[in-house]
Amino acid sequence: MRFSIITPSFRNSAWLKLCIASVADQQGVEVEHIVQDSCSDDGTQDWLPADPRVRPFIEKDEGMYDAINRGLHRATGDILAYLNCDEQYLPGALARVRDFFAAHPEIDVLFGDAILVDEHGTPLSYRRMVLPLRAHVRLVHLNTLTCSTFFRRSVLNRGHFFDLRWKVIGDAAWMDGLLRAGVAMATLPEPLAAFAFTGANLGASSSAIEEMKVLRGAAWKAVLAPLLSWHHRWRKWRAGAYASHAVAYELYTKQSPDRRESFSHSLLGFGWPHHLAAEKTES
Numbered sequence: 560m561r562f563s564i565i566t567p568s569f570r571n572s573a574w575l576k577l578c579i580a581s582v583a584d585q586q587g588v589e590v591e592h593i594v595q596d597s598c599s600d601d602g603t604q605d606w607l608p609a610d611p612r613v614r615p616f617i618e619k620d621e622g623m624y625d626a627i628n629r630g631l632h633r634a635t636g637d638i639l640a641y642l643n644c645d646e647q648y649l650p651g652a653l654a655r656v657r658d659f660f661a662a663h664p665e666i667d668v669l670f671g672d673a674i675l676v677d678e679h680g681t682p683l684s685y686r687r688m689v690l691p692l693r694a695h696v697r698l699v700h701l702n703t704l705t706c707s708t709f710f711r712r713s714v715l716n717r718g719h720f721f722d723l724r725w726k727v728i729g730d731a732a733w734m735d736g737l738l739r740a741g742v743a744m745a746t747l748p749e750p751l752a753a754f755a756f757t758g759a760n761l762g763a764s765s766s767a768i769e770e771m772k773v774l775r776g777a778a779w780k781a782v783l784a785p786l787l788s789w790h791h792r793w794r795k796w797r798a799g800a801y802a803s804h805a806v807a808y809e810l811y812t813k814q815s816p817d818r819r820e821s822f823s824h825s826l827l828g829f830g831w832p833h834h835l836a837a838e839k840t841e842s
Contacts, residue, residue, distance in 0.1 A: 560657050562590040563636030567626035569596065571644035572603040574757065577811040581647035583612040584819075588653045593633055595626035624721035624729040631720060637712055645755040646706040649674075649808050650819070652751040656709050659747050667714055668737060668744040671707035671751030675832060678757050680810040682824045683832045686754075687800035688746050693738040695791050698775055698784045701731040702791060706752035714742060728770045735774070748799070753810055756832065801829050 564582050568575050575594070582592045592613045596603055597620050607615045616633070620626040627641050638660060642648065652671070659669055670688040677683055688703050695702065719736055721729045737744075795801060803826045809819035 560589075560638050560660060561636040562588055562653055562657075563631075563634030563639045564590060564592045565627050565630030565634065565639070565641040566592065566594045566644060567597075567620075567623045567630070567641070568594055568599060568603065568607075568644055569623075569626075570599045570601045570603070572599065572601045572606075573813055573816075574644040574755075575603060575607070576816055577813070578642060578644050578647055579610065579612055580811045580816065581649075582642065584650070585648060585653040586651065588657055590653060591634070591636060593630040595620065595630045597626060621723060622726050624725065625723055628720045628723070631715060638709055639712065639715070640705075640709045642706055642752070645757045647753045647755075647810055648706075649750055649752060649810075652707075655747065655749060655751065659745075660709075660711065663745060665743055666745045667742050668708065668710045669747055670703045670744070671709075671747045672749055673704045673707045673752045673754050674750050674806060674808060674827075676753050676755050676810065676822075678755060679814070680753070680755075680812045680820060680822055682806060682808075682822055682827050683756070684830055685750070685804040685806060685827045686829065687748060687795070687798055687802075689791075689794050689798045689800060690744055690746060691734055691738060692787075692791070693735060694783070695787045696731055696735050696738065699787050699791065700771075701728075701734055703734070704752070704754055705730055706754050707750075717742075725770055725774075728774060731771070732774060746798075750806065750808065753808070803828050 566578055579592060582590060594613045594615045596607060596617045598617055604617060620629060656669060672688055673686045674682055675684040675686060691703055721733050725732045805825050806827050807823040809821050812820050
């Protein structure tokens, strides 16, 4: 299986270098890394075109989801994903994903666990993924993280690209479409990626709130949100999402951009780091 990883980029030069390194050192897999940069003026254009580890495309786009779609249209892989500049794959992640898809040909979308970290790579929280439900996605929030989401090319062949009408919540709208179409999904209860709180995230904006109102539709449906939240929490409890985890992982950091730095935590909790909630919203 060949992987295609898409990274949308705009003025994130330092973080992008770490992201690229985390894809390039994946062992035992064939992978192409497509970087869609929207003509960044922060120095990215000085080094990205010459980086042999990626297929760079520097061109203006209509936003993050347009950049992702452009990369998906250019992708040649059998398994696809997109990884933001401030996210990284953990060592061996893609090999575990390949093995899962090889063993489960009936599954088209896979969600792995993720570790939330601060800007220095220090662990903040362990997030176990549970399968999304359409009602919960539409009325509450998207409970999966894109950094640990992978899907087969058949998903694109069925026309499931990102809808450019959504500028901020395209992930939720995309997932809603997959669930509506009955795409087969599964979870892999292993940490595959790190999701960093870096101080910038569209999901915390007023635009995200307004777009979610449109996605939800009729206002009366919001009455169901508390019930759906409790049901979701029950499903998370059954999946062990509220358990603490001993973790040991390696990441590239701004202090160590050329070699992964080791981190560990003997009892990492599950809670969302609310003191950083203004920077990234819960998923």
